[in-house]
Amino acid sequence: MPVTRRQSGKLPVPSRFVRSGEAMERGTDDELLSDLTDIEVSDGDESEDDDYVRAPQTPARKRAKVTSRTKASKKDKAPLSALPTMPIDILFEIFGHLTPRDLISITATNKAFRQLLMTRKAITVWKAVRKQEYDAPDCPPGISEPQWANLLWGGNTCQECGTKNVVRINWGILRRVCTACMKQHLVRTAAFKKNFPDLDVSIMELLPYSNVGGWAHGWATKTRFYWDADIVDMADKLADLERDIHMRKPHARRARKEFKAAKVAQVDGIRKHIVVCEKWMEQVTERRRQDQEILKEERLEAIRSRLVELGHDYRDAKDAVPLYDPRIVAKPLTDRSWKQMRIRFERDATAAKERRFAYELExxxxxxxxxxxxxxxxxxxxxxxxxxxxxxxxxxxxxxxxxxxxxxxxxxxxxxxxxxxxxxxxxxxxxxxxxxxxxxxxxxxVPPRPAPEQAAVGSSKLETSTPAPADLATSVFACTPCYTWRPYPYLQTPACSISHSILSGEQAVLHVTHEPQGPAWDAYLGNVKSLSFSADGSAAAASLVKLLGLDADIAVPRDLDDIDARFACMACGPHVHQGASVRSTMTWRQCIWHFVLHKANTQHSAPDWYRLTDEEAALAREDERPDPAALWTCNRCALNRKRDELVMHVKTFHAVDDPVDGEDLFRNPRENPSQPRNGFLYIDGRPAE
Known part of the structure; x- marks a missing residue:
């Protein structure tokens, strides 16, 4: 491997990313990569001779002999063993097709490759591989191509302490450093004199700075942060220039002026370059995300194709392997990974087939x-x-x-x-x-009831046909679906739900089966079709039948409706209404609903009613109001409206002058008869208006 000569004959200057006098003890690989951070790139031999002489190598250390089972044959040699013997132009052509990471790895291979790639001849190679990697921006001022490549693709490792997983690059100071190092080495403008009392603050105009500090979590601020090693290095360089002036070297003052002007321009160029880098980084992040999505989709389709090859339908393969499956990673599918996942995917495909068949059958x-x-x-x-x-x-x-x-x-x-x-x-x-x-x-x-007593011949009980047990007023049922689910606007209070779910007589018969109310019904209620006998409701009804003097063995709901009595619950305490002490009055159906709802309370352990006198009931009816939520149905067009609105509808649209309940309009027989709003029983007499 040829060793390119430096025209100066000197070794590279120490990295500007390291403080003066600090030793870097990071192992051989870090030493090999350290040259990538040099500001200057060696000039190299500018001759056009493609032949070269192998660089001298340090003798290898003697190692203990290890007995091998078989001797290495010539075929076992690395296929790239002839790479160092190739001409430089061919090597550069090969290197130009690599990625920046590969090129950085080659510089760490040996000294000869590193020296070759550090020559100015290799700059075109570095530029070519940089442009191939998401069209990376050009180098900022004051940094070489190898340095720039190492900063972008040299690994997510802190360049100061070696901490891994450092994703962000601080573009202002051109470093990839961890948060701990930023907290330790960044110097705020306000703290400059405290940290460097002997230096003039004007030196900061010559230094690159960042607006992202160690406590900002990646967010930019208005504060300027300077790297302490840059400050020290700049102070040393200015001291050298001042020394030249003091020694009265020719053009020393002009050299200092030009140096400062160059540094100010370099800082300005870096600040402008930050915008380019940040925009490029956003584009890279988005393109990488898109590339990962493409890789995932390719892996997804590869898995589905393999399932189809095994005899599964593509629809089942698609259902078994969704895009959000955690097993779909941004990597190509290999035979090894497929062998590990095949059993699980086949099981999922079989389950998907069963689901598809069930859905199609449904x-x-x-x-x-x-x-x-x-x-x-x-x-x-x-x-x-x-x-x-x-x-x-x-x-x-x-x-x-x-x-x-x-x-x-x-x-x-x-x-x-x-x-x-x-x-x-x-x-x-x-x-x-x-x-x-x-x-x-x-x-x-209906639970079994004791047989009724034998009545005398000719009595009214024998003359009246005995109704079925389920038709009696004392047979009260609870409809679970109607209590659990009520469409808007019915579901308002527990009392409202109770009034629709506690049934007797004809309403209970019609609630034996339920019509599904759409997808929500099936999802939350499982299409429940059930009634249950309400023991609490039956006890309340029996007490009311007894209070009215009716025979519990033959009394039906219509008998209680015809009497239309009013009751007050004595288990509930009185309350104040318009300044008067009152008790709420209820119909017999409302009494049953009231007792079932409040049975859990200790004062409602047993039904306790007071039947209003005819005069008290008449006064209570004056305070009652129709139920505003009660809906009636037109028997001619099935329109549902409140009773007053429906009466007007029948008169207007169906030309019926005097609508009749049960013929022209009706209350849904599945619903309880409409009940009025509660009236009041005045304990101390009704106050004068």
Whole structure:
């Protein structure tokens, strides 16, 4: 390897990044790389002779012999062993296709390569590899190409203490240093005289500075920070120039003036170069991110392709290997890594296939259910909205015999509307059977009751037909879905939920099955279809029936509605309303809701009611107001509105002069009858208005 001669015949000056007199003990590699931080690059031999003489080498140390099992053959020699014997122009051509990191590594290989790459001949090589690396900016003033390459690509290691993972470069002082070193070596403008009392502050105009300090976490400030070693080196150089003036050397003053002017211009050039470097760094970060995304996508597609080669469908491979999978890293897929991951990816692909089949089958079933929905809508087209309220839901029909078998048929079976012809013929009978089954399910929830006492022949109890246990006023049920989920604006308070979920009579029968209310219903309630017998509600109803003097074995909700009595809860204390002591009054249904809601309180351990007299009830009704949230339905067009608005709608749009409840408009039979807002029982008499 040729050894290029320095024209000066002197060794390189010490690094300006190290304080004068400080020793660097970082091992052989750091010593080899230290030349990259020299300000000056050796001139080298400018001859055009491509032949060269191998540089003298230091004799290797003797090492203990190690017995080898086999002798190294000629084939075992490194294939690049002939590299040092190549002509310089060929070497430079090869080096020009490397990356800056590779070139820096070559300088650490041996002294001959290092000296070759430190010559001025090699500057074109350094420039070429720099431009190939994300089009890096040119060198800032006062720094050479090798120095610049080492700063950018010499590794994320602190150039002062060797700390690793130092990502940020301090562009102002042209160093890659850690936070600890910045705290130790950076000098603020305000602290300059404290640290260097013997130096003039004008020296700072000649020094590069940074606006990023050791405590700023990478953020720029208005404060200037100077590297202490730069201050010392500059002071030494100025001292040498002053010494030349003192020694009356020719042109010494002009040399000092030119030196200062050059340094001021260099600092100005570095400050302008900072903007270029920061912008380039942002672009590099974005391009690296894009490059990593490309590598991830390539690895992703490589894994999917291998799964397809193993017989998996590409759709399953795509589902099994998403882009956000932590196993998708920015590295090419190798046979070794694929061998390690293959079992897991195949398992994921198999699971994805099962999910796809289940999803496709669900879509097929949904299409079949749509056919049933159209058939059922055609069957019910002549019914009024009130009659439709008593009919099964679409999902209930899909479970009928003849319909369910076709809906659940294999995915390969093509099901059309004509296939449901036999089931459509049996639909009236299936609906009647469903209604009976609905009553049977509700009756099964009622706990056994003691047999009623035998009445005398000819008594009214025998003459009146005994209702079914589930139809009695004392049979109260709780609908779990209606308490758990209520659409806006119904879900306002627990009392509001209770009023919609505690049911009896006809309302309870219609709540045996529920219509799914969309995706949210399935997600949060699992499409619950359940009623339960409310023991607390039944106890409250029984006490009210007894207080009204009715027979609990035959009293039905309509009997209590006809009486329309008002009650007050004696377990609740009185409260003040408009300056008077009052108790809230309630209907019999409101009493049941009230007791179920407050059963947890100790004062509501058992129902305790007071029935208002006719005069007190009349006064309480004067304070009552209609429920503003109660909705009614038009029996001609199924429009839902408040009762007053719906009455006006029927008169205006349907030309009905006197709308009748149950014929022209109705309250949804699935909902409890509309209850008024509470009135008041004045304990000390109603105050005068």
């Amino acid at each position: 879509k097929i079933k949904s299409a079949r259910k749509d056919i049933v929905a159209n058939i059922y809508a055609e069957h019910c087209k002549d019914l009024t909205p009130l009659q439709k309220s008593y009919m099964p839901f679409k999902d209930d029909v899909c479970q009928f015999a003849g319909f369910a078998e076709l809906i659940d048929a294999d995915r390969e079976v093509a099901v059309t509307e004509a296939d449901f012809a036999d089931a459509v013929k049996a639909l009236p009978d299936l609906i009647a059977k469903f209604s009976e089954n609905r009553k049977s399910k509700l009756a099964a929830l």
